[in-house]
Amino acid sequence: MTDLPERTTRYFEDYQPGLTVDCGSFSISEAEIIAFAKDYDPQPFHIDPVGSAEGPYGGLIASGWQTTSLTMRLLVEHFLDEQTSLGAAGVDEIRWPRPVRPGDTLRVHAVVLDVRRSRSKPDRGIVRSEIKVTSADGETVMTLKAINFVRARHLEG
Amino acid sequence: MTDLPERTTRYFEDYQPGLTVDCGSFSISEAEIIAFAKDYDPQPFHIDPVGSAEGPYGGLIASGWQTTSLTMRLLVEHFLDEQTSLGAAGVDEIRWPRPVRPGDTLRVHAVVLDVRRSRSKPDRGIVRSEIKVTSADGETVMTLKAINFVRARHLEG
16 A cells, blocks of 8 residues: 555556646766767767767767657656557657757656557557657757557457 | 778768668677666566566567667667768657567668758758668568768768
C-alpha cells in the first residue's frame, strides 16, 4: 500500500486524439553529453569541450540520439504503459531545430495525433503521437512523431 | 605513418546521389540490451530476460533507440567525416520491421538519396541518405532517412 496515486492502466481506447500528457523533465550535464557521445556519436562537437568552441555550434552540444533516448525514458514512465505497450513500428520526422547544451533542462510533452485499430491483430491498435521537447526558455529543441502499438481493453473498438 | 589507407576527406560535393557506403557491422549482447534499456527504455521486453519470454516478442529485444545509437557510431566512422560534418537537421521515417535480439550481428549501409546546396549558407549542403541495417540472415531490422549538413569544398557547386 502506498500514499501515491496509482495510475490506472492506459489501454488503446484511452489514447484519444488530442490527449496531452506532460511527461516531466530531465537535465543533461557536460559529462553526460561526452560519455554518451564517446559510445555512440563521437563527433568533435559532442565530445571535445575545448575544440568545439571553434566548431559549428560554438561549444559542446548533445547528440540528437541522446535527446531521443532520454525523452524515451520519460515516455515510458508517463505516456506509455508497461501493461499495454507492445513496442513501436517506427518514428517519423525527428527534428532538432536547436542544439541541446550542457546544463539544459528539457520538458517533454506527448500529444495523441490519431489512432486506428490494427486490421491484422484486433487485440491492439496503432497510436500516432507528436512528442515535443522544450528548453527552460520555451524553445523547441526536438519534435518527433511516434508510432506505437498498444493493447486494447476490448476486442471491438 | 601507417600502412592503413588514409581516407580522403569527404566534402558535400563528394556525396553524390547513389553513393553507397558499407559502414561495417556491430554485435549486441543480452547484457548490453539490458544495460541500455535500464537507462533509456525500461520496458519489460527490453530489460526482463525471464518475463519477456511470455511477452509480445517471445523474448528480450533491443530498444530501437539502441539500434539507432549503435548505427550512428558506424555512420560517424565510415559515412560522415569529422572534417566536414556539421550536424543533422533531423531524421525521417525510422522503421523497425523486425526486432533485434541478443547475439545479433547487424550490418549498416548508407546510400545517398539526394543533395542540395544550402540557400542561406552557401558553404554547405544538405545530404539526405537512406540508412539500412540488416541481420546476418539478410533481414532488414531498421531503415531510416538521415538529413545531414555537410561542409562544401567550394562555395560554388
